[in-house]
Amino acid sequence: MTSPRWTRWVAVLSGLCLAVVTAGMAEAAPTDFYRAPASMPGKAGDVVKAEPYPPALSIPNQEGPWPSGAQRIMYRSTDAHGSGVAATATYFDASLPWTGAGARPLVVLAPGTQGQGDQCAPSKLFTQIVHYNYPLDLAVGYEILQAYALLSRGMDVVVIDYQGLGTDGMHSYVDRRAQAHAVLDAARAVKALPGKRIGDDSPIGLWGYSQGGGAAAAAAEMQGTYAPELNVRATMAGGPPADLRSVAAALDGGGLAVGLLGYAINSIYAGYPETRAEIDGVLTPAGRQAFDDIANQCVPETIARYGLRSTSDWTRDGRSIADLIDDLPAVRAAVDEQRIGRSTPNGPVLIVQGRNDDLIPYAQAQQLATDWCDRGATVQLWTAELPPIAPGFVVGHGLPMVSGLTVGLDWMVDRFNGVPAPSTCAG
Template identity: 75%
Template sequence: MNVARWTRLATVALGACLAVANVGTASAAPADFYQAPSPLPSGASGDVVRAETYAPTLSVLHQAGPWPSGAQRIMYRSTDAHGSPVATTATYFDASLPWSGAGPRPLVVLAPGTQGQGDQCAPSKLFADGVHYTPPLDFAVEYEATQAYTLLSGGMDVVVIDYEGLGTDGMHTYVDRRAEGHAVLDAARAVKSLPGGRIGDDNPIGLWGYSQGGGAVASATEMQASYAPELNVRGTFAGGSPADLRPVSAALDGGLAAGLLGYAVNSIYAAYPETRAEIDGALSPAGRQVLDDIATQCVPETIARYGLHRTSEWTRDGRSVAELIDALPTVRAVVDEQRIGRSAPRSPVLIVQGRNDDLIPHAQAEQLAADWCRLGATVDFSTEEIPPIAPGFIVGHGLPMATGMPRALDWMTDRLAGVPAPSTCTA
């Protein structure tokens, strides 16, 4: 391993250490911060509705000042899947370390992996709380702190989004590509519009996400040209991206993360009223209760209660969620519309995917790369060759996030510094 890669690994380790250095010392976010004004003030997508500073929970003990960053929670206008205005929240970290690359300091929009569907799971709340726990099983820790603090250690400003309905009113629109992509792009607009902020039109922007976050930034980068063409997006790291929900649904069922399919069903049910009659007709009374319970949970509780179960337990006739996608015409149309890969990103993309990912199949990530290459995008597709380890227990999905991070950090640093991007499209 060369010196540069060892340096990146050390940076990742620093981020992880910072993420656990001082948990639980900050005061919780005020509940009323997340209550959006009704109606929303007039304005444009990305306008800041409210913002407030707070001392970051995760910091080096006994360190004077906001190191490695200060923090603000922000509420901003975004757009839901149907084009209507909605309030969304995020946390903005302004790095106190110098930017390690060339050119002006960049901003990275970090779309988090799956947190849950209950409002208590919102990343901006967890960054403030440190740890959330309500007996017996309602537990959450903001694991994205590792990625956020790794980026901050390179001098990049970072804004971590909460997604629509996570913390704020309404159902969290889990894996809805348009709602999530809008939230990513509007977060960058919001940081640019903060009074007295240091991110402007000349500052480069990177999009970063893994798992659910990988899908969110993949959607954002392919819609950026039409939705937010003014943003100076230089590159996107999309790891473990659920680009096609059909194979993902089949892969999750019966494994430790089976309950996450409940988040997706709840999201579709809430955001697409035309699907409700079909879904209601397919669910058993017990299945309806499961989905109602899941809508209030964070990932650890959902895994504890519903991991290693089959979604066929939720339905009247024993069909699984994956089978119902094909059997219910309105649901099928909504799921098919969620597929990512139909528009070319205008900035480079790095896709990192585990060969034996037990949640997000490798083949659908390959297809995403092929689709974008065919449309003329610059794509660097990288496979993490990790052997199968406890299939169905999320290990195959989680490990590539860690092993791929040094490469992703090198790649993103180069893009934000203006270095031309490599491409595997010709291969």
């Protein structure tokens, strides 16, 4: 007898195959939706505008189309320095029933690295699946895998675009506070939607992998002070970049993903003006041009143009960006500001991390778990014990997202069902 869970996964995989075939026929998201008003009245989490749309991938089932639909929303968030800013997201209401305990939960999904160009915003990719402009402007909506897996368990899902991805301004890549605010304010916005079915006391989960793992982790430890009214029950933080110094050293080793450091440098340059003279002072004209180009790219183009290189190609003295951090006081302070693990999550956290992750080092994720355990949090560190596979080609980073998906889903559902959270904290 075929299990319902297996049947749902077959439907997901079949739908993904169908999406690849039909992606070229999907319409792009309207660009005018992403234009924010000149001022941002109201408070954090207020909905600025919303509109329904049919996602490019919709799978028929006995309950009707799955998911039942989507809403593109713009909401007010708060940047790293306390100013109001627009952010966008996509809200999916699950057509499958929630069979767990209590009210239907909402999961805020923080995406992994998409890029820094506005065309990379996940809410745009949900209408296309595949975005392409000649010659190398390519983006693939891979977060559909995690979003639809969560929907398959009957949980509503809101997938954020972060700040500056799709909307005006530089995307605040790996900026701890900006990303945490975008996550928490998205939950507030869904609760404020007209005709909402997510109530004020509905359980909320935070979920993300890679960049999204860092955003979810930062939101978990900031929720108590920034959004204490939210009923956050659990956080799944996969492959979290908790220590940017460690991550920068790993990226700058000449692998495919070295260009992703450009996203981080651009984010710091835009968000922390005191760093600009230092950054400009160490870059060659070619380096400055590379970072300007990267600011408008999605991940596939950045990899194609800048993979298998070193940032030492872009500096005046031939040292890498990772090596220069400690010699640039303002940059050092901005990088140190992004460290996750200095506050305590209110609820339990699952950290999913590959032992041989070639993008986000295992040791710094392990240190995050230790830091939170020392603060009294309930933390489970689940390690994907995969062998090194093509180091530097991001395989070791991508596979744990897939292998840990069912682990994360089961863990999240257990938390919503009131099952006590397991812990790997010593003592």
